[in-house]
Amino acid sequence: xxxxxxxxxxxxxxxxxxxxxxxxxxxxxxxxxxxxxxxxxxxxxxxxxxxxxxxxxxxxxxxxxxxxxxxxxxxxxxxxxxxxxxxxxxxxxxxxxxxxxxxxxxxxxxxxxxxxxxxxxxxxxxxxxxxxxxxxxxxxxxxxxxxxxxxxxxxxxxxxxxxxxxxxxxxxxxxxxxxxxxxxxxxxxxxxxxxxxxxxxxxxxxxxxxxxxxxxxxxxxxxxxxxxxxxxxxxxxxxxxxxxxxxxxxxxxxxxxxxxxxxxxxxxxxxxxxxxxxxxxxxxxxxxxxxxxxxxxxxxxxxxxxxxxxxxxxxxxxxxxxxxxxxxxxxxxx
Numbered sequence: 001x002x003x004x005x006x007x008x009x010x011x012x013x014x015x016x017x018x019x020x021x022x023x024x025x026x027x028x029x030x031x032x033x034x035x036x037x038x039x040x041x042x043x044x045x046x047x048x049x050x051x052x053x054x055x056x057x058x059x060x061x062x063x064x065x066x067x068x069x070x071x072x073x074x075x076x077x078x079x080x081x082x083x084x085x086x087x088x089x090x091x092x093x094x095x096x097x098x099x100x101x102x103x104x105x106x107x108x109x110x111x112x113x114x115x116x117x118x119x120x121x122x123x124x125x126x127x128x129x130x131x132x133x134x135x136x137x138x139x140x141x142x143x144x145x146x147x148x149x150x151x152x153x154x155x156x157x158x159x160x161x162x163x164x165x166x167x168x169x170x171x172x173x174x175x176x177x178x179x180x181x182x183x184x185x186x187x188x189x190x191x192x193x194x195x196x197x198x199x200x201x202x203x204x205x206x207x208x209x210x211x212x213x214x215x216x217x218x219x220x221x222x223x224x225x226x227x228x229x230x231x232x233x234x235x236x237x238x239x240x241x242x243x244x245x246x247x248x249x250x251x252x253x254x255x256x257x258x259x260x261x262x263x264x265x266x267x268x269x270x271x272x273x274x275x276x277x278x279x280x281x282x283x284x285x286x287x288x289x290x291x292x293x294x295x296x297x298x299x300x301x302x303x304x305x306x307x308x309x310x311x312x313x314x315x316x317x318x319x320x321x322x323x324x325x326x327x328x329x330x331x332x333x334x
Contacts, residue, residue, distance in 0.1 A: 002028075002044075002045040002046070002047065003027055003028070003047060003189040003190045003191075003192055003193070004027070004028045004029065004030065004044060004045060004046045004047060004189070005022050005027060005028070005029040005030075005046055005047070005048050005049070005050060005183055005187065005189065006029070006030060006032060006041055006044055006046035006048075006049050006050070007019055007022070007029055007030065007031045007032065007049075007050045007051075007052060008031075008032055008033075008034045008036075008041075008049060008050070008051050008052060008067070008070070008083075009031050009032065009033055009034060009052050010034050010051065010052050010053065010054030010056070010064045010082050010083060010086070011052075011053075011054040011055055011056070011064070011082075012052040012053035012054050012055075012080075012081070012082065014052070014053060014166055014168050014169060015031055015052040015053075016031070017168040017169060018031075018050055018052060018080070018168045018179075019031050020168075021167075021168050021175070021176060021179050022050070022179065022183055023193065024176070025179065025180055025183050025184060025189075025191060026191035026192065026193045026194055027183050027184070027189040027190075027191060027192075027193055028193040029050075030044060032044070034064045034065075034066075034067070035064070035067075038067060038068075038069045041067075041069065042069055042073075046075065047075060047076075047187045047188065047189050048075050048076040048077070048078070048182070048183065048186070048187030048189065049070050049073070049075060049076070049077045049078070050077075050078045050079075050080065050083070050182075051066070051070075051077065051078065051079040051080060051082075051083025051084075051086060051087065052080060052081075052082070052083055053080050053081030053082045053083060053127070053128075053166065054081070054082035054083075055082075056082065057085075057095075057097075057129075057130050058082070058085045058086050058088075058089040058095050058130070059089070059095060059096075064086070065086070065090075066086045066087065066089075066090040071090065071091075074158075075159075075187070076159035076160070076161075076182065076186045076187045077159070077160045077161070078116075078161050078162070078163070078182045079160075079161070079162040079163070080162075080163055080166060080167065080168070081127065081128055081163075081164060081165070081166060082128075083162070084132070084153070084162030084163060084164055085128075085130055085131075085132065085162075087136075087160060087162050088132050088135065088136055088153075088162065091136035091137070091138075091139075091160070092136045092137055093132060093133075093134050093135050093136035093139070094132070094133040094134035095130050095131070095132060095133065096130065096131070096133045097129060097130055097131075098128070098129060098130055098131040098147065098148075101128065101129045101147075103126065103127055103128075104125070104126065104127075105123055105124075105125060105126075105171060106123070106124055106125075106126045106145045106146065106147070106148070106151075106165065107121055107122070107123055107124070107145060107146070108121065108122060108124050108143040108144065108145045108148075108151045108152065108165065109121045109143060109144055109145070110122075110142060110143045110152075111141060111142070111143060111144060112140060112141065112142055114140075114142045114154055114156065115154075115156065115181060115185060115186060116142065116152065116154055116161050116163075116178060116181050116182060116186070117142050117143050117152050117163070117178060118174055118177060118178070122172075122173065122174045123171070123172070123173060124145070124151075124165035124166070124167075124171075124172045124174075124175070125165055125166045125169045125171035125172045126145070126147075126148070126164065126165050126166070127166060128148075128164060131147075131148050131149075131150070131164065132148075132149075132150035132153065132162075132164070135150060135153050136155075138155040138157065138158065138160075139153045139154060139155045139160070140153065140154060140155070140156075141153055142154050142161075143163075145164075145165075148164045150162075150164065151163065151164045151165060152164070152165075159186050161182065161186075163178070167179050199231065199234075202231050202235075203231065203234050203235040204235075206231065206232055206235035206236065207235045207236065209316075210232075210235070210236050210239065210316055212239070213239065213314070213315050213316055214239050214240075214241065214311075214312070214314035214315065214316070215232055215236060215239055215240045215241070215314055215316040215317070215318060216240075216241050216242075216243065216308055216311065216314040216316070216317050216318070217229045217232060217240060217241070217242045217243070217317070217318035218242075218243050218244075218245075218304055218317075218318075219242045219243065219244050219258065219262065219270075220244070220258075221244070221254060221257065221258035221261070224320035224321075224322050225318070225320045226261070226320075227320060228318050228319065228320035228321075229242055229262075229266075229268070229318055229320075230266060232318050233266055233267075233268050238269065240268060240269065240318075241269050241271065241311050241314065242262055242268050242269060242270045242271065243270075243271045243273065243304060243307045243308075244258050244259075244262070244270060244271070244272050244273065245273045245275045245300055245303050245304065246272065246273065246274050246275055246276055247275055247276065247279045247296065247299075247300070248275070248276035248277075248279050248280055249279070249296075255272070258270075258272075259272060271307060271311070273303055273307060275299070275300075275303050278299060278303065279296065279299055282295050282299050283295055283296070
């Protein structure tokens, strides 16, 4: 088990915010579709689960369900909105449509001292049409609002908790503290997900994968390729060859800046290719933007392939994947 939180995504618009709030606590979190293979999520080695909100009703046919491995794990669980209702439904409680739907600001009142929700009253953000009508066995009510008699509930023995509001949004000022209590106190996750630890873990992973092989990186001077290349450079040093293509469409002095950054500051083996003439010839007379984009991309690939052959076709290629790439390719409905 690691100092990590697994977030199961049931289709909430706020799921990415949950992950961000956990990471702001210096604890790594990862989002998994609710129906991801059990072995995939279990291999992550989480020390607790957070169940996101979602647009469904738990009693609807075909509604997303709570995977068995969550309950079987014996780990702390926090259900948010739909996640709370799902936990209730799965453990024998009752969920039904609310006579008064809550969308927007509300005030909850804590009615019992507990490890999750701070005492007193506090503003929160609600977004639900269903609500809890009966808690599962073993649960106690922790907080309520005017329209939600079970705004928060908990089973302290099993460390199962549910909140009907959204602690991950800024409209719930005490939400970050609630998440801190769950992640750091109830799950006992240590705050070791720092920049230094991320860099060191990345370097070790790269070294283990690459070994003594050579690596090739296409660099643009932008953040994505530069960060990825810097990590690989730290990991394998002279095994890395970088290729920068001057397309003729750079900013004034950008080529010189890239050369200085990679050669002088990073000490990387950098090949600079002057592709200006080839790009300009291929783009001559073309006015349609999408056609230009395709020509630029194709020309770059052909030049890069030529350089790869000239340096012996290294078996590894560096790719700087950024978080939006992950978000866009891993929606709940895929």
